[in-house]
Amino acid sequence: MSKKIKIGMISLTSCEGCRIAILKLGKRILDLSDKIDFSECSYLEDTPWPDNFDIVFIEGTPITKRELGVLKEARRRSKKLIALGNCAALGGVQEIKNYHNKEEVLRKTYKYYNSIENPEIKGIKEFVDVDFTIPGCPINSEEFLEVVTKILNGEDPKILQVPVCKDCPRAGSERCFLNQNKICFGPWTLGGCGSPCPGNALPCLACRGFREGVNVDMMEKTLEKFATKEEIENRLEVFGLLDEYKKLKNKK
Numbered sequence: 001m002s003k004k005i006k007i008g009m010i011s012l013t014s015c016e017g018c019r020i021a022i023l024k025l026g027k028r029i030l031d032l033s034d035k036i037d038f039s040e041c042s043y044l045e046d047t048p049w050p051d052n053f054d055i056v057f058i059e060g061t062p063i064t065k066r067e068l069g070v071l072k073e074a075r076r077r078s079k080k081l082i083a084l085g086n087c088a089a090l091g092g093v094q095e096i097k098n099y100h101n102k103e104e105v106l107r108k109t110y111k112y113y114n115s116i117e118n119p120e121i122k123g124i125k126e127f128v129d130v131d132f133t134i135p136g137c138p139i140n141s142e143e144f145l146e147v148v149t150k151i152l153n154g155e156d157p158k159i160l161q162v163p164v165c166k167d168c169p170r171a172g173s174e175r176c177f178l179n180q181n182k183i184c185f186g187p188w189t190l191g192g193c194g195s196p197c198p199g200n201a202l203p204c205l206a207c208r209g210f211r212e213g214v215n216v217d218m219m220e221k222t223l224e225k226f227a228t229k230e231e232i233e234n235r236l237e238v239f240g241l242l243d244e245y246k247k248l249k250n251k252k
């Protein structure tokens with residue numbers, strides 16, 4: 001039998017919802033156990049880290065020196081490092097703190113805050129090299145399975161650069177949020193989630209991040225017909241996209 005692929009699932013600060021999404025695969029993930037060895041996954045096994053991993057999946061963002069050390073050590077020990085979900089990819093909802101007075105945020109959150117570290121929140125690519133990103137909040141478990149299966153077959157995983165609107169039940173109708181003068185980032189966001197938010201009466205807030213080559217000027221022009229700059233930026237804060245948006249604007 002060929003050697004099993006050693007996988008690590010490591011959680012930094014997050015809600016851990018992305019690994020719950022993986023557990024939702026149930027038997028289908030266990031069916032891969034003749035090919036995969038979950039060398040580190042506290043939900044399945046509780047063992048010390050091996051010297052080397054083939055793949056490490058990182059969920060969450062490093063918000064303490066200890067977590068930053070864990071992230072760097074995981075990178076050092078692994079051939080491939082994959083960002084799992086919006087927190088790891090883009091900083092997640094916790095990145096909202098960056099856009100406000102972070103000292104005040106700490107004071108309002110904790111009674112005893114003097115010894116609490118309070119760094120800027122950033123996606124993991126700001127600290128280590130990332131080989132691939134599985135987007136979303138939480139990730140799409142089917143997409144995760146597809147990526148893992150491709151890697152096991154020696155293929156390069158890919159996520160199609162299609163917009164969220166492609167699967168949206170409101171597309172092309174008066175039910176489209178944009179046609180109702182409501183902010184929805186669907187056209188500029190990487191699809192593949194199956195559009196659950198517009199499908200459930202909520203606009204897309206771009207948890208999967210922008211599509212490659214997105215035209216942020218066009219986005220701004222479309223949304224500013226009915227929304228203020230502040231309203232647009234407030235929405236972009238939710239999933240850590242405001243800094244990405246500003247970077248894209250400054251590139252021009």
Ligand code: SF4
Pocket residue numbers: 014015016017018019059060084085086087088092093136137138139
């Ligand atoms: S991306 Fe969303 S679901 Fe995944 S860990 Fe972060 S907050 Fe939780």
Ligand code: SF4
Pocket residue numbers: 164165168169170171172175176177178184185186187195198203204
């Ligand atoms: S995702 Fe948003 S913008 Fe796209 S079709 Fe659906 S409602 Fe309209």
Ligand code: SF4
Pocket residue numbers: 136137164189190193194195196197198203204205206207208209
């Ligand atoms: S519709 Fe938008 S916010 Fe909702 S899951 Fe998809 S990308 Fe995320």
